[in-house]
Amino acid sequence: MSILGSASVAALRQYVRAASNQGIDTASLLSQAGLSPDLLLSDEGRVEGERFQTFIHLLCEHTGNPVLGLETGDFVQPGSYSVLGYITMSCATLGEAIARIAPFEKLVGDMGVTQLEDAGDNLRLIWHCAWTDPLVRPHLVDNVFASWIRYARWLADDTGAAPTEVTLQRAAPSPEQTEAYTERWGCEVRFSAPENSLLLAKSLLAVPLRQPDPLLRRTLEAHANSQLATLESDTALTTKVKHSIQQQLLQGITRQDMIAEHLGMTSRTLQRKLSQEGVSYQALLDEVRQAMAEDLLVNTDLAIPDIGERLGYSEPTSFHRKFKAVTGITPGMFRAEAGAGSDQA
Structure with missing residues (x-):
C-alpha cells in the first residue's frame, strides 16, 4: 500500500471551487474522502495524496463529466499554486516563470513531475503524473494543462496566447468534447499519445508579464526553499517513523509515545510534523501493518x-475486517491465492 505524497490545501481548493460553482455538496464528498472541510481554512496545510485522489474520484463519479479536469482549470488562481503562484507572478517574462515550475512544484503537491525539453523552435513541457487511479489520472492531467494555459494567459495579459500543440495519453472523448479542448487551448490536441506534453513556441518565452518584481521574487524563492527543506525533512521523518513502527510490531506493540520518545520529541510534536506532510501516525501504522501482513501471509506458515495478534490487533475479526477493506479479500483468501499455504480464514 503506497502513500501518494501530499498536496497543498490550495490545490484542493481549486477543485472545491469548481464543484461548488456547479452546486455540488462538496462537504459530503470531502467527508467521504476522509477530509475535513475545515482544512480549506488553512493557508499552509497539506492534504494526504490518497485522500485528495479519493476526493477527485468521488467528484468524477458524482458528475459523470468526461471533461471535468478541463473545466476545473477555469478556476485556477495564483493561490492555487501556493507560493509558486506568487513567485511566477513576480517574474519578468513567461520563460522566467516556466523555469520556476520544476524546482518548486513539490510545494503544490506530489501529483507529478515536470520535465522541460528543447524542441528546436519550441520548448516541450512534459508532465509525468504520479497518481495511480485510472479514473482520476486523465482528469488530473487535463486540469494541470488547462490550469497552466489559463494562468499563463493571465500572467501575460494575453487571452489569445496559445501553445503550438498539446498531447495527451488519454483516449479521445467524443468529437463534441474534443472540440472543447481545441476551443479552450487554441491549438491541435492529439489524444492516445505516448506522453502528456505541451509544446510552446520559444518566442512566447520572451513575453513580458504584468507584475515583474525581482526583489519580491528573490524573497519568495527564499521562503519557498525553506518550505522545500521542511518537506524533505518531513519525508525523512516519515521513513524513520515507519521503520520504528515495524520494529515495534515485531515485538507485538504499537506505541506512538514510544516512537516519539525514540525520535527525541513529544507525541504532539510528532503528530504536528506528520500533519505538515499530509499524513498521520494512524495512516503510517496502517501502511506498515498491511505490508507486514501480506509478507507474513505469503512467506510464513x-x-x-x-x-493478527503479532500486528497488534486485539481481535482476529478486527484484522480480517481491516485486511479485507484494503484488499477486497480475507487474509485466508489472500494466502490461498498467493499459494503460500492452506490456512483458512
Missing part, C-alpha cells in the same frame, strides 16, 4: 489469528 503462521496461523492467521497469530498474525
Whole structure:
C-alpha cells in the first residue's frame, strides 16, 4: 500500500471551487474522502495524496463529466499554486516563470513531475503524473494543462496566447468534447499519445508579464526553499517513523509515545510534523501493518489469528475486517491465492 505524497490545501481548493460553482455538496464528498472541510481554512496545510485522489474520484463519479479536469482549470488562481503562484507572478517574462515550475512544484503537491525539453523552435513541457487511479489520472492531467494555459494567459495579459500543440495519453472523448479542448487551448490536441506534453513556441518565452518584481521574487524563492527543506525533512521523518513502527510490531506493540520518545520529541510534536506532510501516525501504522501482513501471509506458515495478534490487533475479526477493506479479500483468501499455504480464514 503506497502513500501518494501530499498536496497543498490550495490545490484542493481549486477543485472545491469548481464543484461548488456547479452546486455540488462538496462537504459530503470531502467527508467521504476522509477530509475535513475545515482544512480549506488553512493557508499552509497539506492534504494526504490518497485522500485528495479519493476526493477527485468521488467528484468524477458524482458528475459523470468526461471533461471535468478541463473545466476545473477555469478556476485556477495564483493561490492555487501556493507560493509558486506568487513567485511566477513576480517574474519578468513567461520563460522566467516556466523555469520556476520544476524546482518548486513539490510545494503544490506530489501529483507529478515536470520535465522541460528543447524542441528546436519550441520548448516541450512534459508532465509525468504520479497518481495511480485510472479514473482520476486523465482528469488530473487535463486540469494541470488547462490550469497552466489559463494562468499563463493571465500572467501575460494575453487571452489569445496559445501553445503550438498539446498531447495527451488519454483516449479521445467524443468529437463534441474534443472540440472543447481545441476551443479552450487554441491549438491541435492529439489524444492516445505516448506522453502528456505541451509544446510552446520559444518566442512566447520572451513575453513580458504584468507584475515583474525581482526583489519580491528573490524573497519568495527564499521562503519557498525553506518550505522545500521542511518537506524533505518531513519525508525523512516519515521513513524513520515507519521503520520504528515495524520494529515495534515485531515485538507485538504499537506505541506512538514510544516512537516519539525514540525520535527525541513529544507525541504532539510528532503528530504536528506528520500533519505538515499530509499524513498521520494512524495512516503510517496502517501502511506498515498491511505490508507486514501480506509478507507474513505469503512467506510464513503462521496461523492467521497469530498474525493478527503479532500486528497488534486485539481481535482476529478486527484484522480480517481491516485486511479485507484494503484488499477486497480475507487474509485466508489472500494466502490461498498467493499459494503460500492452506490456512483458512
